Amino acid sequence: MSIDRQAIVAAIARLNAAAQRDFEMLNDADGALGDGDLGITLSRGMELIAEITDDLPDDLGKTLLQCAQAFTKSSGSSYGTLMATGLMAMAKALKGEISIAPDRVSELTALARDAMQARGKADLGGKTVLDSLDAVAQATAGQNDEAAVAKAASQAVDDALDAFRNTQATIGRARMFGEKTIGMDDPGMLAMRTIVKALAG
Amino acid sequence: MSIDRQAIVAAIARLNAAAQRDFEMLNDADGALGDGDLGITLSRGMELIAEITDDLPDDLGKTLLQCAQAFTKSSGSSYGTLMATGLMAMAKALKGEISIAPDRVSELTALARDAMQARGKADLGGKTVLDSLDAVAQATAGQNDEAAVAKAASQAVDDALDAFRNTQATIGRARMFGEKTIGMDDPGMLAMRTIVKALAG
Amino acid sequence: MKKLLNEPVDYVDETLAGLTAAHPEYYRLYGDTGRVVARATETAEGKVGIVTGGGSGHLPVFTGYVGKGLLDACAIGDVFASPSAEQMADALRVADRGAGVLRLYGNYGGDVMNFDMAGDLVDFEDIQCTTVLLADDVASASLEEREKRRGVAGMVYAFKTAGAAAEAGQDLTAVTAVAQKTADACRSIGVALGPCTVPQAGKPTFTIADDEMEIGMGIHGEPGMRRGKLLPADDIANEMMDRLLEDQALSSGDRVSVMVNSLGATPPEELYILYRTVQARLEATGASIFMPLVGRYATSMEMSGVSFTVCKLDDELEALLQAPCDCAFWRVG
Amino acid sequence: MKKLLNEPVDYVDETLAGLTAAHPEYYRLYGDTGRVVARATETAEGKVGIVTGGGSGHLPVFTGYVGKGLLDACAIGDVFASPSAEQMADALRVADRGAGVLRLYGNYGGDVMNFDMAGDLVDFEDIQCTTVLLADDVASASLEEREKRRGVAGMVYAFKTAGAAAEAGQDLTAVTAVAQKTADACRSIGVALGPCTVPQAGKPTFTIADDEMEIGMGIHGEPGMRRGKLLPADDIANEMMDRLLEDQALSSGDRVSVMVNSLGATPPEELYILYRTVQARLEATGASIFMPLVGRYATSMEMSGVSFTVCKLDDELEALLQAPCDCAFWRVG
Ligand SMILES: Nc1ncnc2c1ncn2[C@@H]1O[C@H](COP(=O)(O)OP(=O)(O)O)[C@@H](O)[C@H]1O
Ligand SMILES: Nc1ncnc2c1ncn2[C@@H]1O[C@H](COP(=O)(O)OP(=O)(O)O)[C@@H](O)[C@H]1O
Numbered sequence A, B: 001m002s003i004d005r006q007a008i009v010a011a012i013a014r015l016n017a018a019a020q021r022d023f024e025m026l027n028d029a030d031g032a033l034g035d036g037d038l039g040i041t042l043s044r045g046m047e048l049i050a051e052i053t054d055d056l057p058d059d060l061g062k063t064l065l066q067c068a069q070a071f072t073k074s075s076g077s078s079y080g081t082l083m084a085t086g087l088m089a090m091a092k093a094l095k096g097e098i099s100i101a102p103d104r105v106s107e108l109t110a111l112a113r114d115a116m117q118a119r120g121k122a123d124l125g126g127k128t129v130l131d132s133l134d135a136v137a138q139a140t141a142g143q144n145d146e147a148a149v150a151k152a153a154s155q156a157v158d159d160a161l162d163a164f165r166n167t168q169a170t171i172g173r174a175r176m177f178g179e180k181t182i183g184m185d186d187p188g189m190l191a192m193r194t195i196v197k198a199l200a201g
Numbered sequence C, D: 001m002k003k004l005l006n007e008p009v010d011y012v013d014e015t016l017a018g019l020t021a022a023h024p025e026y027y028r029l030y031g032d033t034g035r036v037v038a039r040a041t042e043t044a045e046g047k048v049g050i051v052t053g054g055g056s057g058h059l060p061v062f063t064g065y066v067g068k069g070l071l072d073a074c075a076i077g078d079v080f081a082s083p084s085a086e087q088m089a090d091a092l093r094v095a096d097r098g099a100g101v102l103r104l105y106g107n108y109g110g111d112v113m114n115f116d117m118a119g120d121l122v123d124f125e126d127i128q129c130t131t132v133l134l135a136d137d138v139a140s141a142s143l144e145e146r147e148k149r150r151g152v153a154g155m156v157y158a159f160k161t162a163g164a165a166a167e168a169g170q171d172l173t174a175v176t177a178v179a180q181k182t183a184d185a186c187r188s189i190g191v192a193l194g195p196c197t198v199p200q201a202g203k204p205t206f207t208i209a210d211d212e213m214e215i216g217m218g219i220h221g222e223p224g225m226r227r228g229k230l231l232p233a234d235d236i237a238n239e240m241m242d243r244l245l246e247d248q249a250l251s252s253g254d255r256v257s258v259m260v261n262s263l264g265a266t267p268p269e270e271l272y273i274l275y276r277t278v279q280a281r282l283e284a285t286g287a288s289i290f291m292p293l294v295g296r297y298a299t300s301m302e303m304s305g306v307s308f309t310v311c312k313l314d315d316e317l318e319a320l321l322q323a324p325c326d327c328a329f330w331r332v333g
């Protein structure tokens, strides 16, 4: 099976539902280490994407570009901008394609990760959404079966949370909390778990 | 005996001592019903007058005018301005005279009272220094013996306090306290008692 | 008391020292007590002088408004206390250029006594004085007893129009008439949310619960019309506008200027939120708004709250309002 | 939370509605989200645009400084939150008159990400962009890590000089160079005495004891250099000037402008008390002071405290600083 417009439309419905479901959880997690708006940012962004689902073109590049724009509109919070950045990077790579195989997931995730890293001027290992993406890119490398990719990605976001839980945040608002962040999950990594699990279906 | 420069110089010494003695009492009384500066105003005014005692001329009018000016310099608080106003009114009446008999006290006090009333745009009966002066003017009317004048004036300031203690203040800052003023002495009347008793010797 | 100061007793003198040091092109100190602020440069012989005065703690009122097209001099007392008659007399002296001086200030007992006394003092020096009192606070007495009202932010309009008239060379009678017309045309009301602290007193001027406001409170914490639960901004603005429009009706074709003034701590963001309703209420009467003033024009240090002033205009006042003026806190033209 | 507002969620939109209603001669809203403030009238074709942006709650920063000789447009977020990249892109679009746009704003992570993204968005539309970041807060990182510092009141100087250069017809490279030179010449430090409340958060940004101050605290309540007992004003001013002069030495013949800025609730009286010491310390280095700014130039709503900014001048910056500018909050010339 391959990833096309129809698969994306179906995924958007799952993403939107998951974002609304985790609204409070993400706001609370961000409230503990930041300004408490991450649930709002994610759900609002997904809502805006859901609104344009019917008009999405077959060209996957254009489709992802429109999804990116929805995120740039939603708010000025970091996560929305990073998501838009990642989506735009993938959009550029997919320009003109209407269907791709699951073995491209790793490469595309890595592209998003790198673009977001450049945008946020942050290193890997800082306990951010970048570390979740990095884990996904690595875990899905070399896989070309859709179910295997989904399973690996899903496992990777959990593993990333476990791996970073007891480290100290050094980036974004959470940095100001210093040692207090040890033992706490990064809100952006939690949000990426929500996203990846919804995509995995 | 008559009132001349020498008598005034002696009175100033007594006034200054009395003002310093009652400093706290007058501040406290004013603090309960106003801004708590009446002790400062009176003592500072008397100090400034004491400083110029040596240079006071024989002309009683000029002497009282200089005393008045000392009060206008001391501060902008009402009592200082009222004192200066009363002294200026007496000064005008005494221009050119170098000695007066005690029977002029009533008339001069009434002059001060009227000028101060005009300055403060307040009626008699409002529980202010005006009521003390009015009591003194009436009690000393027709008296021409110095001891009798002193005794009558001294008694009058006490009587005025008694008469107004259980009335409500309607003028100046005390007015804002409304019924709370019933049972309390007006600070300006207390200050006039300090002054009159010191003058009476 | 949480303030940036040294000894409380030096608060006013150090404020004036800083003010004149920062803006020597606008202000200088005059007289031996250091409590008279005059324009940096002498005005021309024959110009009518305008002098104000009152307690410190209200910047830009009073000293701030000394400047071209505004005031000539100001006598300034301790915080919330009248300057002395002698200081006021000094302000009258420096402002007099042979054409007389208008005393233009707020209706407070102590200030009135002292300015009257100051007039007596300079009378000997042949300085002719007139007086116009601002009594614009509708919360402080009924319309029938208008002369008893306190003077608040409306004085800024009178400084502006009288200042422009004097700068234009009008004589003392004419300048006084302009000031009186402006004073008569102004209506103000305040609402307080939090107190300020007089440095030498060391404790807040009043107490108020965290969820309360007091409508009509005076700028020194004088009791207002009603204390109640803090309402939404639009409701407060409507209640205040009700009082103002009750006191001075407006109708189609009228022109007004309106001031939405912070008492100090209240930020401009909140003033603009209120301005929406102020504008809507004024326009609903059919009146048109000219030169609205939104900002900190008359304050009480760090007091929290606002005041509204409506100043009804005619052709003369409108022209004087837009005439040039210049001081460290306000420029027009 | 004691504020004059309606629904917290409407705080920013209602503030902007009031701002543009009160001053239509200066400001207009642009774009569908209502979060871009542009000059009331279009500038001439070929003029370099200057755009800023950031969170609300800092008036006159950011929107207030849109005006002639200053900024062309501003994207404004929720209180203390970045506007979206799309809103910034709209600000860039309205500011572009074919000669490119300078993005001139404070160094905060969210704002940087979004302004970069906004640049990518308008790149498709052939709008050329440059960037200058203000990073003037000496308390937020060491001199070695200067690029990590937060941007605070120093941005007002950069708005002024770059704005004057753009108004004079300089090209994008030149305007950008002026802004960078000004940013490099500015050093700021703050002291906080009391917090403010973000309307939608509903509780104060930080807590601080009644007898404490925090030197170096950021304008959103970011941790400072040291918290301690509230000292006399002169001591605080000296400690702050020590930090500034350590970071940028001054010597005889140098010229500086200095800003003594209230963070909101602190009244001008206290600013002038502080100014005495600021002036004395600067003059003790042999430097001369040009155009000191004392007032509320960059605030955090009702936060209590002050900041000092020293901006070192050369002939070019001095000339640009005194060039005319005009907005509802500041006029020069
Ligand atoms: N510079 C950065 N680089 C990478 N990730 C970042 C960066 N800044 C924030 N994040 C991620 O975004 C999450 C917070 O997102 P969000 O709540 O939108 O931020 P804010 O509200 O502070 O703008 C963090 O938990 C982190 O994972
Ligand atoms: N308008 C007035 N007319 C007559 N007496 C007045 C008037 N105002 C105040 N007083 C008197 O002055 C006293 C207060 O004096 P002072 O403390 O100097 O006033 P303040 O500090 O309020 O200016 C009052 O107790 C009253 O006796």
Ligand SMILES: [Mg+2]
Residues within 6 Å of the ligand: A030, A034, A035, A036, A037, A038, A077
């Ligand atoms: Mg957040």
Ligand SMILES: [Mg+2]
Residues within 6 Å of the ligand: A035, A037, A076, A077, A078, D081
């Ligand atoms: Mg946020």
Ligand SMILES: [Mg+2]
Residues within 6 Å of the ligand: B030, B034, B035, B036, B037, B038, B077
């Ligand atoms: Mg008193």
Ligand SMILES: [Mg+2]
Residues within 6 Å of the ligand: B035, B037, B076, B077, B078, C081
């Ligand atoms: Mg007093």
